[in-house]
Amino acid sequence: MTETTTEVRAAVRKRFGMIAAAPNDERKFPIGPDSAKALGYDAAEIDALPPSVTESFVGVTNVLSLGEILACQTVVDLGCGAGLDCLLAARRVGPSGKVIGVDMTTEMIEKARRSARELEISNVNWLLSEIEDLMLADAIADVVISNGVFNLCPDKPRALTETYRVLRPGGRLQMADVFLDENARPEDVALMGDWCE
Numbered sequence: 001m002t003e004t005t006t007e008v009r010a011a012v013r014k015r016f017g018m019i020a021a022a023p024n025d026e027r028k029f030p031i032g033p034d035s036a037k038a039l040g041y042d043a044a045e046i047d048a049l050p051p052s053v054t055e056s057f058v059g060v061t062n063v064l065s066l067g068e069i070l071a072c073q074t075v076v077d078l079g080c081g082a083g084l085d086c087l088l089a090a091r092r093v094g095p096s097g098k099v100i101g102v103d104m105t106t107e108m109i110e111k112a113r114r115s116a117r118e119l120e121i122s123n124v125n126w127l128l129s130e131i132e133d134l135m136l137a138d139a140i141a142d143v144v145i146s147n148g149v150f151n152l153c154p155d156k157p158r159a160l161t162e163t164y165r166v167l168r169p170g171g172r173l174q175m176a177d178v179f180l181d182e183n184a185r186p187e188d189v190a191l192m193g194d195w196c197e
Contacts, residue, residue, distance in 0.1 A: 008152075009104065013104060016058070016103075016107070016108055017105050017106070017107040019031060019058060019081075019108075020056050020081075020082060020108045023056045024055075031056065031057055031058050032054060032055050032056070032057055033046050033047070033049075033057065035058075036062075039061050040062040040065055041062045041064075045088065049084075049087075049119075050115070050119070052111070052114065052118060053084060053087060053119065055082075056081065056082035056108070057081065057082060057084045058081050058082075058147075058148065059147035059148050060147060060148035060176045060177060060178055061148075063085060063147045063176055064085060066174040066175075066176070067174050069092040069093060071092070071094040072093065072096045073093050073097050073143060074093070074098045074141050074142050075093060075097070075099045075100070075141065075142065075143045075144070076100045076136065076140070076141040076145070076166055077099065077145050078131045078159075078163065079102070079104075079131060079147065079150075079152070080101030080109075080112060081103060081105075081108045081147075082108050082112050082115065083101055083108075083116065083126075085147055086099050086116075086124050087115060087121055087124065090116075090121045090123050095123055097123060098123050098124075099123060099124045099125075100124070100125050100140075100141075101124055101126050101127065102127045102131065102136075103126075103127075109126050109128050112124075112126055131149065131150075131153055131162060132153060132154075132162060133158075133162065134162045134165070134166060136166050137166070138165055138166065139166065140168070141167050141168060141171055142168055142171050142172075143172055143173075144163050144173045144174070144175075145173075145175065146163075146176075147175070148176060148177055148178060150177050151178050
């Protein structure tokens, strides 16, 4: 059975809303500060953050390590979740830079906003939006980051079109994701679950 785009988005919202609200209930995938450290984030930097910032972290690598984030830059984080990458990027760009965190899950955006207030980080704006239809101007970002999110987008070509639309000429995309090997058997795929199980 093929799921509709609406059904996929609803399932993703539900799953990640639950991770925002009750991260300790997650049993299938590694999340939180230990997962961040295992993926290459600096342990001291992660340990210095309040648990509210790190407990709902979901990602597949340290996307900030894929290229240097400089002072004064504008960074857009697609699928920012609870905001860990945004908040770390905000420290790197400094007060003259800006970070925009985009997520389609209300609970994640609310958690990210609370964390930014708790850390007194004011150079991050939060946008509740789907990646395939970004409510952002053209060519505003020096860097777009995305950590394990494009696999959850039902319309990947549209998501990439929107990503490149918001990048400035000479800007860069720093992303990591999971993908399905072309040699995977249907029975193996079935064991993996649907979209966000």
